[in-house]
Amino acid sequence: MDVILLGAPGAGKGTQAQVLEEHIGLVHVASGDLFRAALRRGTELGMLAKSYMDRGELVPDEVVIRMIIERISQNDCASGVIFDGFPRTVAQAEALDAMLGRHGTQIDRVIRLEVNSQKLIDRVAKRFAEEGRKDDNPESFKIRLQAYTDQTAPLIPYYEKQGKLVGVDGMADVDAVAKSIATALDNL
Numbered sequence: 001m002d003v004i005l006l007g008a009p010g011a012g013k014g015t016q017a018q019v020l021e022e023h024i025g026l027v028h029v030a031s032g033d034l035f036r037a038a039l040r041r042g043t044e045l046g047m048l049a050k051s052y053m054d055r056g057e058l059v060p061d062e063v064v065i066r067m068i069i070e071r072i073s074q075n076d077c078a079s080g081v082i083f084d085g086f087p088r089t090v091a092q093a094e095a096l097d098a099m100l101g102r103h104g105t106q107i108d109r110v111i112r113l114e115v116n117s118q119k120l121i122d123r124v125a126k127r128f129a130e131e132g133r134k135d136d137n138p139e140s141f142k143i144r145l146q147a148y149t150d151q152t153a154p155l156i157p158y159y160e161k162q163g164k165l166v167g168v169d170g171m172a173d174v175d176a177v178a179k180s181i182a183t184a185l186d187n188l
Contacts, residue, residue, distance in 0.1 A: 001026060001080040002105060003185065004087070006155060007113030009144045010120045011170045012177060016113065017084040019178045024185070027077045031085035034067045035059065056143035058151055061091050069099060083107075088152045093159075108188055110159040111181050113170030117145060 003026065005013040014030060021028040035053065038046025045067060049059045068086055071077070087093040100106050124141040159165040166187075168180035 001108045001185070001188070002083070002100065003081070004083045004107055004110045004159075005113065006110055006152070006159070006165075007170055008115055008117065008120060008148045008152075009141065010124055011113040011115045012174070013084045013113060015174060016111075016177055016181060017082045019174070020082050020181065020185075023178075023182070024080075026080040026082045029068065029071055029077070029081050029083055029086070031059075031064055031068065031088070034071055038067065056140035056147070058088055058147050061089060061095070064088070064092060065095050068096070072099075087155065088148075090154050090158050093155055107159075107162075107164060109166060109185055110155075110164045111184055112156065112165055112167045113177065114167050115170040119171065120145065 001024070003020070005017055007013050014032075017028040017030065020026060035046060035049040039050055040046075045063055048063055049067075052059045064086060068083075072081055083096075087096050097106065121138065121141065125138045128137050128141075156165065166184040168177060168184065170177060172180070
């Protein structure tokens with residue numbers, strides 16, 4: 001089973017992917033984690049991705065797709081993947097569909113974590129004030145949120161047309177969100 005968690009930055013995709021990974025056994029593939037790992041290793045792709053992320057911009061499709069292909073080609077992903085933060089654009093979704101199709105598989109379900117943008121901004125501002133995380137400063141977050149609206153939100157109708165999209169209340173507590181996701185996956 002291959003699943004995409006779709007939602008604005010800060011919607012809880014990573015948290016829910018970890019819950020799914022523990023309970024279902026799928027591999028959590030997070031584009032952000034791939035970028036950070038590439039940065040730690042000092043790869044060319046990692047440094048290129050960092051230059052975009054530091055400005056609060058989306059990393060270009062060709063860079064992201066190369067990282068994703070490399071990761072999901074590994075043996076541990078053979079039983080299925082939970083995509084977190086990918087795809088971010090329709091072009092990435094089309095590339096993913098084509099790549100999976102070549103391997104005789106497809107995305108089974110897209111879970112949209114529906115959230116309130118202003119509450120997300122407030123949450124990030126609080127986290128920034130408390131933790132001082134550079135990647136979560138409120139101004140960069142607003143840029144990321146706008147990039148989501150402009151570039152990623154078009155995935156909603158893309159997956160609706162395929163009949164794969166299910167929306168869940170991403171503002172509920174972690175357990176309630178996880179239960180809603182489990183229900184959506186059980187109905188495959």
